[in-house]
Ligand SMILES: Nc1ncnc2c1ncn2[C@@H]1O[C@H](COP(=O)(O)OP(=O)(O)O)[C@@H](O)[C@H]1O
């Protein structure tokens with residue numbers, strides 16, 4: 207294995223796998239730290255963890271376990287993947303994990319590059335934008351788990367603790383790979399290992415990737431991976447590319463626990479032509495809706511591409527959060543989807559479309575999936591994936607909350623089966 211990646215959630219990991227696969231690397235997404243060695247021919251391994259919203263110490267420990275496994279596979283370079291909207295809280299987990307990985311690898315001047323320009327996320331003057339809005343005015347300030355209330359990535363990382371953060375300004379990035387390499391080398395003399403990198407276009411990320419060919423650790427959104435396959439190709443290290451996609455036929459179910467603006471529009475669009483079961487927190491807490499009842503509803507709507515959703519608008523999310531323990535709240539939603547996914551697959555579902563990172567993590571973990579093959583891109587940042595569940599092929603699309611066109615659910619179902 208050439209490139210060892212650690213993703214802090216499952217959708218984000220599939221976004222990264224998508225970028226690397228499109229760059230020509232043979233990729234496998236692992237669901238948690240594998241027990242055995244990576245499959246033959248795997249050039250980029252992405253260990254997907256569910257560490258975005260757990261206590262920082264837990265995230266650090268799990269990430270170090272993933273790193274140890276990736277090191278045992280002989281990787282030359284490591285990448286810590288987090289969200290392009292920098293999903294985290296003042297307590298962590300991006301800085302604590304990045305710093306722990308840097309310490310373990312003795313890495314200095316570690317780039318922090320959440321930008322994903324194709325989807326409008328850019329970093330300028332150390333601030334993260336979504337389209338023409340600052341992150342804190344983009345809708346992410348109302349995220350159920352990690353409200354992003356400060357767009358200054360340097361300040362946000364400072365709040366998460368550790369040494370002061372450095373900044374690589376746009377003027378240096380625009381000057382190209384040699385200028386970036388030189389500046390990172392200067393910054394490496396300083397003990398502060400994290401360097402927030404201004405990157406406003408794919409070309410910036412490609413230059414940053416090229417400049418970082420010899421850096422042992424990178425961190426960022428999937429954009430940071432845009433330039434990396436070329437480094438390995440130039441070194442003559444890439445052989446294969448992905449195996450051909452094998453479509454998966456059979457019943458399809460969609461599950462949505464994401465409350466993002468994009469997902470809510472996709473749920474509304476799906477509802478125009480397909481059956482949607484909308485489930486509220488009260489439904490779950492008062493036992494009006496259970497996984498078994500939702501499964502009955504799915505069975506009755508098999509032909510129509512059924513979608514079960516808890517996606518809710520910011521006011522409903524705020525009301526649900528009010529005075530409640532966050533972990534218990536998440537457990538209620540995620541436990542519901544986890545059990546429902548188990549029932550749906552046991553009932554013969556062969557294509558599963560899931561919206562939301564935490565939701566996807568809960569579903570994939572509940573299904574006990576081990577490794578995912580990466581197929582064609584459905585929408586930017588979302589690949590079709592294939593695995594085995596209960597001895598049968600399972601097509602899987604794990605959609606990041608904010609990704610995908612309005613017709614995503616129907617499109618994903620069709621792509622998995624094509
Ligand atoms: N109706 C709701 N009210 C409050 N919180 C919700 C609701 N539905 C889902 N959630 C919570 O929101 C979280 C969404 O996170 P996630 O699945 O990662 O979506 P995204 O990818 O948009 O961040 C879930 O883990 C769940 O705990």
Ligand SMILES: O=C(O)[C@@H](O)C(=O)COP(=O)(O)O
Nearest residue numbers: 217218221289290563606607
């Ligand atoms: O970088 C991104 O935006 C995605 O890859 C990602 O991490 C998405 O996470 P969720 O929005 O929580 O699904």
